[in-house]
Amino acid sequence: MKLGVSPDIFPPRSHEAKRVSVVDAAASVFCRQGFAGANIDLIAAEAGVSRQTVYNHHRDKEKLFVAVVRDLTERCNAGIFATIATFPDQPGDIEADLIGFAVRMNRNCICNRDGRFLRKLIQAEGERYPELFAEWREQGPGRTWSALAARFARLAYAGHLSIDDPDVAARQFLALVNAELQITFMLGGVPTENEVLQSATNGVHTFLRAFSKRPSTASVKKQAALASA
Amino acid sequence: MKLGVSPDIFPPRSHEAKRVSVVDAAASVFCRQGFAGANIDLIAAEAGVSRQTVYNHHRDKEKLFVAVVRDLTERCNAGIFATIATFPDQPGDIEADLIGFAVRMNRNCICNRDGRFLRKLIQAEGERYPELFAEWREQGPGRTWSALAARFARLAYAGHLSIDDPDVAARQFLALVNAELQITFMLGGVPTENEVLQSATNGVHTFLRAFSKRPSTASVKKQAALASA
DNA sequence: ACAAATTTAGACACTCTTGTCTAAATCGTC
DNA sequence: GACGATTTAGACAAGAGTGTCTAAATTTGT
Numbered sequence: 442m443k444l445g446v447s448p449d450i451f452p453p454r455s456h457e458a459k460r461v462s463v464v465d466a467a468a469s470v471f472c473r474q475g476f477a478g479a480n481i482d483l484i485a486a487e488a489g490v491s492r493q494t495v496y497n498h499h500r501d502k503e504k505l506f507v508a509v510v511r512d513l514t515e516r517c518n519a520g521i522f523a524t525i526a527t528f529p530d531q532p533g534d535i536e537a538d539l540i541g542f543a544v545r546m547n548r549n550c551i552c553n554r555d556g557r558f559l560r561k562l563i564q565a566e567g568e569r570y571p572e573l574f575a576e577w578r579e580q581g582p583g584r585t586w587s588a589l590a591a592r593f594a595r596l597a598y599a600g601h602l603s604i605d606d607p608d609v610a611a612r613q614f615l616a617l618v619n620a621e622l623q624i625t626f627m628l629g630g631v632p633t634e635n636e637v638l639q640s641a642t643n644g645v646h647t648f649l650r651a652f653s654k655r656p657s658t659a660s661v662k663k664q665a666a667l668a669s670a
Numbered sequence: 671m672k673l674g675v676s677p678d679i680f681p682p683r684s685h686e687a688k689r690v691s692v693v694d695a696a697a698s699v700f701c702r703q704g705f706a707g708a709n710i711d712l713i714a715a716e717a718g719v720s721r722q723t724v725y726n727h728h729r730d731k732e733k734l735f736v737a738v739v740r741d742l743t744e745r746c747n748a749g750i751f752a753t754i755a756t757f758p759d760q761p762g763d764i765e766a767d768l769i770g771f772a773v774r775m776n777r778n779c780i781c782n783r784d785g786r787f788l789r790k791l792i793q794a795e796g797e798r799y800p801e802l803f804a805e806w807r808e809q810g811p812g813r814t815w816s817a818l819a820a821r822f823a824r825l826a827y828a829g830h831l832s833i834d835d836p837d838v839a840a841r842q843f844l845a846l847v848n849a850e851l852q853i854t855f856m857l858g859g860v861p862t863e864n865e866v867l868q869s870a871t872n873g874v875h876t877f878l879r880a881f882s883k884r885p886s887t888a889s890v891k892k893q894a895a896l897a898s899a
Numbered sequence: 900a901c902a903a904a905t906t907t908a909g910a911c912a913c914t915c916t917t918g919t920c921t922a923a924a925t926c927g928t929c
Numbered sequence: 930g931a932c933g934a935t936t937t938a939g940a941c942a943a944g945a946g947t948g949t950c951t952a953a954a955t956t957t958g959t
Binding site for chain 2: 904915916917919920926927
């Protein structure tokens with residue numbers, strides 16, 4: 442067999458494409474079997490390369506693992522910030538808009554392949570690579586919460602919500618819209634589209650019961666403070 | 671101390687005591703290293719018994735693992751239901767009482783040794799033992815949520831809260847009071863007493879903003895509509 | 900088409916782990 | 930103190946996995 446006449450196999454892939462194949466396959470195997478249980482032969486087989494190629498690209502199992510986590514972290518963060526960019530700054534129907542945002546967040550960042558894999562690796566191996574996951578913590582949740590808090594602060598400032606502490610509100614928003622998916626996430630499952638929508642709907646409903654603009658001593662004081670500033 | 675002639679070592683332990691030692695040590699090692707990475711020699715050493723004793727009590731590694739999970743599940747469930755029994759049915763200061771309940775729940779069931787270990791094992795190995803963890807899901811979260819929902823329903827019926835769906839409210843209560851501890855839990859850490867209190871305080875505060883008895887849902891919706899207009 | 904770089908299959912040494920086995924030591928109980 | 934049950938240390942076989950090495954095949958760039 443000289444040319445791409447390979448009967449029913451995939452056509453040959455470039456150097457870089459193989460690197461990606463290996464990291465992707467490794468992510469899958471590390472997630473299913475854990476670091477200790479992951480088998481380099483299996484990773485190579487799932488990536489469709491020889492074992493030596495795995496060792497050529499990544500010196501050893503540990504460096505491969507680190508590459509996998511960095512890769513997943515980067516892609517997940519990109520997805521999260523792309524989704525935060527769709528936050529409804531000037532909502533028409535604030536309830537519907539926040540539900541839509543929550544569903545996007547779930548679908549594109551938390552329930553997708555990268556999100557599930559990264560979460561699993563953090564849970565399973567987080568304690569063994571403190572510096573690696575500390576880095577993730579700063580770049581990921583840390584910045585996510587800040588960015589989200591800023592958006593909620595803007596909504597509050599524009600008079601759509603009544604929020605004392607935007608950072609707390611941002612974390613509670615995420616907790617509420619995921620409240621009904623926790624167990625599924627814990628067991629590594631993928632919630633259905635309907636479950637995601639249901640949880641987001643219930644969560645946003647409660648969030649707005651707590652934070653929609655309404656007369657209260659706190660908000661009155663805040664407005665007075667803003668007015669006098 | 672009648673029999674304790676052992677010079678500076680712990681006194682000899684009974685057959686049953688060794689069984690417990692082994693299961694406890696196994697829980698710790700399985701959590702730190704994962705199932706595949708766990709080493710029977712290490713478990714035996716941490717339990718202070720010989721390796722053969724481990725094999726005498728539990729036929730093999732897999733049966734030992736199952737014994738560990740069943741043990742943790744049982745103890746955790748006992749703790750959870752004992753704590754739910756302290757739910758404030760006739761609250762004096764409902765905010766303070768719910769915060770107290772949330773802190774007890776966290777300290778006695780979620781952050782303690784058994785809770786952390788069980789959570790970790792579920793996350794890491796849940797997919798590999800579907801029937802084992804399906805059992806946990808029914809006996810644990812399933813019954814926890816029902817029991818908690820019943821308590822919230824009673825509070826609502828007694829006029830202390832305004833709740834549409836007690837099941838949803840129960841899940842959201844747990845999500846809110848844990849909102850600020852998620853990342854610590856994910857990385858396997860133990861939040862400080864202060865962090866637990868802070869998260870519970872913020873969570874209960876928001877929960878009560880959403881669910882405390884107030885004029886009527888209709889007027890709130892009206893205000894929300896006005897605010898978004 | 901040719902040269903350099905990459906990939907492949909396979910063999911290999913080495914380490915680690917599981918689970919078994921044995922004989923001696925220790926324990927619980929009478 | 931003596932007996933049966935349990936525990937212990939250690940050796941052991943069998944298997945699996947990592948990481949290296951080599952020579953041949955393939956791909957890529959020019």
